[in-house]
Amino acid sequence: MTHAPQATALYERHEAYIPRVAAIHDLCGYGKCSLGVAIPVLSAAGCDVCPVPTGLFSSHTAFPGWYMHDTTDILSDYLAAWQGIGVELDAVYSGFLGAPEQVDIIKQVWDTYPDALRVVDPVMADHGKVYPTYTTELVAAMGTLADGADILTPNLTEAAIILGREWEGADVDGETVRSIMGALRERGAKNVVLKGIEHGDGLIHNYVWGDSVDFTETTNAKLPYMLHGTGDVFASTLLAAAMAGRDLACATAFAADFTADAMVVSAKQPDFEARGVSFEPLLGKVTALLG
Ligand SMILES: Nc1ncnc2c1ncn2[C@@H]1O[C@H](COP(=O)(O)OP(=O)(O)O)[C@@H](O)[C@H]1O
């Protein structure tokens, strides 16, 4: 007998209610990523997005000569002021961070809002390499944040770092996928979405597994180019679908399809490989999640 994967929604959407999401990411002046993706995508899903900037960047670090301003010093007062005016949150979505102290600040936010959904995109590395602004301390701290997530969305490099394992490239077999996801769950992550796996079949595979979803795989044709910002588009659309009341199997499939569609739109723009992923014309698909 075959067993159809089961999944239950992590967030129950009530028709007239607008959920509030704290988006804890950097702000980039140029390049499609982080808050520049999270704010429009979650807003299109009818969420009230409250940004917490972890840093200010002139551009995505894929561009040479980028400038960064670390905002760690302002964050405690910034968040205390929210408490002063009684801000309530339904979800806390963190991504690219500027310093290890920011992990403690996010854990304080979790403590302040114990019922809010904790979504951790452990943005810190790709293709076996840590991003240039990430120190050893920040990488270690990010691992502890991953352990407290309700939804954790690492790529293979980030998963290997969190688990202290060797990065084996993007082409890993099904047994390795289960072993990585099982180990991340054992450390404490409730649901894991493992992104960007290849099995040499011309497809990109994403996997989701956790307390609220049986082990499920989604596949998309692998497009013959890479663009910066796709990780943020994937995580933001996944959360948009979850906040619209979709279960994580549906949300993962939605995110993978949306990201691939955005990559196709991007390829029609001038100089597209430099400008990163363009998703703006597709935001109506996110709003349609509410229909
Ligand atoms: N070349 C591609 N073709 C199709 N989908 C892609 C491609 N690159 C990325 N994606 C989609 O975007 C998701 C996020 O990928 P990626 O940008 O590699 O994440 P990260 O930046 O966090 O490593 C993938 O899991 C996949 O669904």
Ligand SMILES: Cc1ncc(COP(=O)(O)O)c(C=O)c1O
């Ligand atoms: C400033 C900044 N923000 C966010 C990201 C994450 O971007 P991506 O979605 O391309 O993984 C990066 C990656 O290098 C970055 O440099």
